[in-house]
Amino acid sequence: MTTSDMIMYEEEYQRIKTIITKLRTESNAKLVFLVDKNGQQIAAQGDLENLDATSLASLTAGNVAATDGLAKLIGEKEFSILFHEGERDNIHISIVAQRVILVVIFDNRSSLGLVRLRVKKASSELTDVFERVVKKINHERESGRLDVESPFAEITDDDIDNLFTN
Amino acid sequence: MTFINYASREINCKIVYYGPGLGGKTTNLQYVYDKTAPSAKGKMISLATETDRTLFFDFLPLELGSVRGFKTRFHLYTVPGQVFYDASRKLILKGVDGIIFVADSQVERMDANIESVSNLEQNLKLQGYDLMKIPYTLQLNKRDLPNVASVDDMKRELMRKGEPVLEAVASTGIGVFDTLKAVAKQVLIELKKG
Numbered sequence: 474m475t476t477s478d479m480i481m482y483e484e485e486y487q488r489i490k491t492i493i494t495k496l497r498t499e500s501n502a503k504l505v506f507l508v509d510k511n512g513q514q515i516a517a518q519g520d521l522e523n524l525d526a527t528s529l530a531s532l533t534a535g536n537v538a539a540t541d542g543l544a545k546l547i548g549e550k551e552f553s554i555l556f557h558e559g560e561r562d563n564i565h566i567s568i569v570a571q572r573v574i575l576v577v578i579f580d581n582r583s584s585l586g587l588v589r590l591r592v593k594k595a596s597s598e599l600t601d602v603f604e605r606v607v608k609k610i611n612h613e614r615e616s617g618r619l620d621v622e623s624p625f626a627e628i629t630d631d632d633i634d635n636l637f638t639n
Numbered sequence: 640m641t642f643i644n645y646a647s648r649e650i651n652c653k654i655v656y657y658g659p660g661l662g663g664k665t666t667n668l669q670y671v672y673d674k675t676a677p678s679a680k681g682k683m684i685s686l687a688t689e690t691d692r693t694l695f696f697d698f699l700p701l702e703l704g705s706v707r708g709f710k711t712r713f714h715l716y717t718v719p720g721q722v723f724y725d726a727s728r729k730l731i732l733k734g735v736d737g738i739i740f741v742a743d744s745q746v747e748r749m750d751a752n753i754e755s756v757s758n759l760e761q762n763l764k765l766q767g768y769d770l771m772k773i774p775y776t777l778q779l780n781k782r783d784l785p786n787v788a789s790v791d792d793m794k795r796e797l798m799r800k801g802e803p804v805l806e807a808v809a810s811t812g813i814g815v816f817d818t819l820k821a822v823a824k825q826v827l828i829e830l831k832k833g
């Protein structure tokens with residue numbers, strides 16, 4: 474396992490869900506979505522029915538990665554916020570704790586100003602949570618507990634083969 | 640970067656298809672997509688030029704089933720192989736768990752293969768990875784064409800370690816799943832090591 478591995482535990486997951494639920498309500502948004510920088514969905518809250526969440530996650534990460542690349546090219550550390558305005562829906566993208574992407578999709582029942590304000594507050598709460606997760610992972614790694622708890626320690630060749638037989 | 644979610648009992652791994660332009664990376668992904676049951680796959684996204692060359696990436700999420708009660712997902716990505724898209728290739732490699740190198744077996748593409756393996760090594764290093772340590776599989780694609788280099792020659796030029804080498808014809812699907820399986824197996828074995 475590399476040091477950059479992301480692990481999400483029940484306690485922090487619940488906390489994250491609470492924060493984004495509140496963010497969605499307070500900003501009148503249609504959807505709030507958390508993705509890691511590699512395009513893997515962490516949590517979502519809101520109207521997901523008509524939306525392909527996995528695609529959204531991957532494209533958002535691609536978008537942020539490309540924008541990060543642009544920033545470095547012109548000597549900026551990062552562009553911390555991306556905003557795309559549509560005819561009906563708008564999308565607000567920001568980076569939390571340097572590694573997680575927070576996406577808010579909203580229509581004219583909300584406004585950019587309101588979304589910005591609420592995102593700011595939620596961001597600082599989320600940063601706390603993600604810092605706690607990182608601490609926990611490091612702590613468990615150092616104390617060697619991570620290995621013991623890993624559900625994959627006992628994985629067999631049969632388990633792996635079975636994945637491909639259906 | 641494997642993402643293990645203990646809360647939702649999911650594990651996500653990222654696999655990247657690398658290799659020279661027109662080698663058949665997108666064709667590999669398309670075949671996997673076509674042959675996978677709808678319940679086990681998401682939408683395939685292709686960010687491509689008007690002439691169907693990969694511009695940024697192709698993406699296909701696969702859900703292969705459960706290991707030890709954890710839903711196991713593989714996110715498959717291809718890079719754009721054309722030399723001048725190097726900046727995009729670097730981005731796609733971020734967080735990679737396993738790599739499939741799709742080599743073009745045609746004799747006249749040998750230099751492009753060699754160039755691309757070395758480009759992969761460099762780009763991995765920039766992201767802090769080591770090709771020698773990461774799960775890796777070499778696919779010799781387009782074995783159906785008349786002007787192909789011998790398997791031995793290709794192995795000699797392109798192999799970097801004791802990686803699995805598989806012959807393939809991605810356009811008809813030969814070797815496509817075997818290649819994916821070869822690398823997925825290594826990724827899961829890495830997880831086992833913890």
Ligand SMILES: Nc1nc2c(ncn2[C@@H]2O[C@H](COP(=O)(O)OP(=O)(O)OP(=O)(O)O)[C@@H](O)[C@H]2O)c(=O)[nH]1
Nearest residue numbers: 660661662663664665666693719720781808809810
């Ligand atoms: N004969 C033959 N043609 C193949 C095979 N695999 C792919 N092709 C063809 O090769 C061409 C290029 O394939 P792609 O999959 O688009 O190549 P790519 O590696 O994604 O190329 P870039 O996106 O530019 O990096 C297509 O016309 C494919 O149909 C094969 O095994 N045999």
Ligand SMILES: [Mg+2]
Nearest residue numbers: 664665692693
């Ligand atoms: Mg392609």
